[in-house]
Amino acid sequence: MINPTAHTTDITTMHDNVSIYLERISDFARLLRTRGLAVGLSETADAALLLSETDFTDRERVKNTLRALFAKSQAEQEIFDRSFDLYFVTAEQKKAIEEAERAAREEYEKQKAAAKKDLTYNGQPMDLDESMRETYMRMPEEVRERLRQIKDRFKDDIERSPELYASFIKSVFMKSIMEQQLAMEDAAAQAEAFDDPELEMLFRDISDFHESDIPKATALIGRLGKMLNGEIQAKNAGSGHKGKLDFKRTIRKGLETGGSLYRLAYKRRHKRRKKLVLLCDVSGSMIQFSAFALEFIQSLSTISEASRTFIFSEELAEIDRAALVNTETFRKQVKATGLFGRGTNLASALSQLLALKPPVLNGSTMLIILSDTKTVNVKETEQLLAGAKRLSGNIIWLNPIPERKWDYVRSIGRISGICQMIPCSTLSDLSRAVLRIAM
Amino acid sequence: MISENELRAGLDRAAYVYDDILISTVLVALKLGRPILIEGAAGVGKTEVAKVLAEVLERPLIRLQCYEGLDESKALYEWNYQKQLLAIQVSMNRKEDTDDDLTRSLFSDEYLLERPLLASIRSEEPAVLLIDEIDKADEEFEAFLLELLSEMQITIPEIGTVKSKTTPLVILTSNRARPLSEALRRRCAYLYLAYPSVEKELAILTRKMPNIDAQLALSVAEAVHTLRANDAILKKPSIAETLDWAAALEALGITELDRDALEQTKGFVLKNNEDLDEIHTLLPEGDCGEDCDCGGHGEAGHDQSHCAHHGHHHHA
Incomplete structure (x- = not known):
C-alpha cells in the first residue's frame, strides 16, 4: 500500500516542476492503481510524453491534462483530484504537512507509552495483538478512563484468583476495543465521501438516509434503473443473431434486392427468464431498505413483469403490484397490513409461503429475500430455507448489513451456506445486485 | 497541431x-x-x-x-444491391464483359455506399x-x-x-x-460535462445573445439553475432550452420574470406536463402563481383548499 503523504512531492516553481512530475509520474500512476483506477503502462507513457513535450505554465494545467488521461469516469475524476492534491503539494503545503507529521509522531509516542501502561494487568502485558493495541490508542479518552477505572476496581481481587480476573479484565478490554474497531471502520467508510452529492448518496448506507434524502434517492434509483435497463437490453439485443432463420423477414428483405436473398434475418432467441418471488423483511429496521430495494427492482422493466412480492415480519402478507409504484404507497400498504415494526420471524413467513396453494415456488421461479438475517428461530429458518431451495433451485439473499460486519452476525454465517448472499448496504451495491438478478 | x-x-x-x-x-x-x-x-x-x-x-x-x-452496414459501408442488380442485368444483355470483369466492377467504389465511419x-x-x-x-x-x-x-x-x-x-x-x-x-x-453554474450559463447567454437585457439574462440563468436543482422536475432544462427561453422572452419584449411571463413562456423551458406544474417554484414567496386572492404560499396560514377551489395545486 502506498502512503501518499509519505511521497508528497514539493512543487516550488514551474521551472523545475515538470522534471519533478516526470520523475514521479510512474509512482503516481501506481498510487492511482491502488485506488482502483485502471492506469496502464500506455497511459503512463503518454503522460510522460505530454509532460516532456508541453510547456506547462501552472500546476492546475498539469492536473487537468493528467486527469483527462488517467480518469475515465466522474467517480474516477473525484479520486484522481484527491490523489493529485495529496501527492503533488506546494512548498507551503509540504512544510505544513511535515510539521503536522512531527507533531503527530510525538503524540503517537506519548499515547503508545500511556497505552502500554494501561494494557498491563498485575504487572503482565495483556495478551492483545498489535492492531488491538493500536485501536486502544485511538479510543476516546473517556472510554479509556472507564476501562482504567474497571481495572482499578478489581485490583485488590487479583490475589484471590489471578487467572480468572486477568481473563475477565482482558475480555472487558477486548469488547471495547472491538466496538471501537467497528466504529472506526464505519468512520473510514464515511470518510470516503465524494464531493458530488449524487455519488455520495450512491455509496452511503441506506439506513443512514434521512427523510429529506428520500426524494433524491428515489430520483437516483429511477436514473440507475434506466441505466440498468439499457445495459440489460443491450446484452439481450446482442444475442439476437443466434436464433432460427426468420423466413418472412428474409423474403421481405430479399424483395428489396430483386428477390435475391442476400441478407438473412434471424429470429431472436428469447431467454426464458425466471419469475421472481420477492420476500421482504419489513420489521422496523428494514422498511427503508425494503422500500428502496423494491423500487429498484420495479424500475427494471425487464424483470418487473410476472413477479410476486410478499412482506413479512412475524407473519406473511402479499403486496399488491400497484402499491410498488413508489416508496410512499409501499409504506402505506405495509402499515395497513400491521406487520411494520414487529419482530422478525422468517421461519414462520417461510412456512406460510411454502404452504400457499397453488405453490408459489417452483422450478421456474427465483426466490429473492431482502432481510438483515436478524430473525428468531435460526435453526428452523435454515431447514425451511433448504426446503425452499429444493423447490426453486436458487435463493438470492440481499443483505443490507455491510459485508465488513458479517463476521459479527452469527446468523449470516449459518444462512450464507444455504443462499447466495449479496451485500446491498448502498444504492451502488443494490444496483449491482439487481443487475445480477436481471441477467 | x-x-x-x-x-x-x-x-x-x-x-x-x-x-x-x-x-x-x-x-x-x-x-x-x-x-x-x-x-x-x-x-x-x-x-x-x-x-x-x-x-x-x-x-x-x-x-x-x-x-x-446499429450495425456495420449502417455505420461503415454497404454495397448498393439495387444498383449492382441493374448492372448485372445490363451486362447480361450486352454480353461484352467477362464474368471476372463484371465481378470486379460490381465491387468497386462505384457501388460502395460509404457510411460515416468509412467516410x-x-x-x-x-x-x-x-x-x-x-x-x-x-x-x-x-x-x-x-x-x-x-x-x-x-x-x-x-x-x-x-x-x-x-x-x-x-x-x-x-x-x-x-x-x-x-x-x-x-x-x-x-x-x-456537468450543467453549467449560474455564472457560466450567464456567460453563455450573453455570448450567444449579445443584445439580451443583462437583468433578464441573470434572471433566466438563476431560474434555470433553480429548476435543475428541483428533484421533482423529471426533464431538466438543457442549455439549448435556456437559450430558447431567453429568446422567447426577448421576442415578447419581456424584461422581468414575473408570474405572467412564466405562464406565457414556460413551455420553452419545461417539456413535461408534470414538470410544468413546478414552474410556480420560481415565483417569489407570497405569489402562488394563480389568479386568486389566496395570499400566496409564502404567507403563514395560507389556505390551500382555497387555491384548490380555483383549480390549481400547491406542491410541498
Whole structure:
C-alpha cells in the first residue's frame, strides 16, 4: 500500500516542476492503481510524453491534462483530484504537512507509552495483538478512563484468583476495543465521501438516509434503473443473431434486392427468464431498505413483469403490484397490513409461503429475500430455507448489513451456506445486485 | 497541431464558453491522437463540443448517430444491391464483359455506399468524427468500434484493407444510459460535462445573445439553475432550452420574470406536463402563481383548499 503523504512531492516553481512530475509520474500512476483506477503502462507513457513535450505554465494545467488521461469516469475524476492534491503539494503545503507529521509522531509516542501502561494487568502485558493495541490508542479518552477505572476496581481481587480476573479484565478490554474497531471502520467508510452529492448518496448506507434524502434517492434509483435497463437490453439485443432463420423477414428483405436473398434475418432467441418471488423483511429496521430495494427492482422493466412480492415480519402478507409504484404507497400498504415494526420471524413467513396453494415456488421461479438475517428461530429458518431451495433451485439473499460486519452476525454465517448472499448496504451495491438478478 | 492559444482564440470566435479542463482534454486528445469520450446529462452540450471543434479546427464534421441495433452496414459501408442488380442485368444483355470483369466492377467504389465511419477514414482532409450517444448502441458495435479506433483501418473483403489517410478527431458522447466497456474508456481522453453554474450559463447567454437585457439574462440563468436543482422536475432544462427561453422572452419584449411571463413562456423551458406544474417554484414567496386572492404560499396560514377551489395545486 502506498502512503501518499509519505511521497508528497514539493512543487516550488514551474521551472523545475515538470522534471519533478516526470520523475514521479510512474509512482503516481501506481498510487492511482491502488485506488482502483485502471492506469496502464500506455497511459503512463503518454503522460510522460505530454509532460516532456508541453510547456506547462501552472500546476492546475498539469492536473487537468493528467486527469483527462488517467480518469475515465466522474467517480474516477473525484479520486484522481484527491490523489493529485495529496501527492503533488506546494512548498507551503509540504512544510505544513511535515510539521503536522512531527507533531503527530510525538503524540503517537506519548499515547503508545500511556497505552502500554494501561494494557498491563498485575504487572503482565495483556495478551492483545498489535492492531488491538493500536485501536486502544485511538479510543476516546473517556472510554479509556472507564476501562482504567474497571481495572482499578478489581485490583485488590487479583490475589484471590489471578487467572480468572486477568481473563475477565482482558475480555472487558477486548469488547471495547472491538466496538471501537467497528466504529472506526464505519468512520473510514464515511470518510470516503465524494464531493458530488449524487455519488455520495450512491455509496452511503441506506439506513443512514434521512427523510429529506428520500426524494433524491428515489430520483437516483429511477436514473440507475434506466441505466440498468439499457445495459440489460443491450446484452439481450446482442444475442439476437443466434436464433432460427426468420423466413418472412428474409423474403421481405430479399424483395428489396430483386428477390435475391442476400441478407438473412434471424429470429431472436428469447431467454426464458425466471419469475421472481420477492420476500421482504419489513420489521422496523428494514422498511427503508425494503422500500428502496423494491423500487429498484420495479424500475427494471425487464424483470418487473410476472413477479410476486410478499412482506413479512412475524407473519406473511402479499403486496399488491400497484402499491410498488413508489416508496410512499409501499409504506402505506405495509402499515395497513400491521406487520411494520414487529419482530422478525422468517421461519414462520417461510412456512406460510411454502404452504400457499397453488405453490408459489417452483422450478421456474427465483426466490429473492431482502432481510438483515436478524430473525428468531435460526435453526428452523435454515431447514425451511433448504426446503425452499429444493423447490426453486436458487435463493438470492440481499443483505443490507455491510459485508465488513458479517463476521459479527452469527446468523449470516449459518444462512450464507444455504443462499447466495449479496451485500446491498448502498444504492451502488443494490444496483449491482439487481443487475445480477436481471441477467 | 493547433496551439493552445489558437484553440482558445478559435473557441472565442465561435462564441463558445469553455473552461481550462476542456482545453486540456482537447489538447491531450489531439496530441496523442486519442478519441474524446464526453459524458454528462442530456442537454449539457456534449454534441455542441464536437460541432464547435469542427468549426475551430476547420475540419468537416462527420456524424454517426447511434441507436439500438446499429450495425456495420449502417455505420461503415454497404454495397448498393439495387444498383449492382441493374448492372448485372445490363451486362447480361450486352454480353461484352467477362464474368471476372463484371465481378470486379460490381465491387468497386462505384457501388460502395460509404457510411460515416468509412467516410471519416477515407477523408482526404482530417475530419471530426462525432459518434453520438454511443451508450445506445449494442455492445457488439462498441467492440467493433474499439477495433476500428485502435487500428484506424478496416478490411472490406472485396476491396482489401482501407487505411486511414488522415487521423480524424473522434468524439464519442454518452448519456450514461448504460456503462461503456473499460476497454473503450481506457482508449479515450475523458471529459465530464456537468450543467453549467449560474455564472457560466450567464456567460453563455450573453455570448450567444449579445443584445439580451443583462437583468433578464441573470434572471433566466438563476431560474434555470433553480429548476435543475428541483428533484421533482423529471426533464431538466438543457442549455439549448435556456437559450430558447431567453429568446422567447426577448421576442415578447419581456424584461422581468414575473408570474405572467412564466405562464406565457414556460413551455420553452419545461417539456413535461408534470414538470410544468413546478414552474410556480420560481415565483417569489407570497405569489402562488394563480389568479386568486389566496395570499400566496409564502404567507403563514395560507389556505390551500382555497387555491384548490380555483383549480390549481400547491406542491410541498
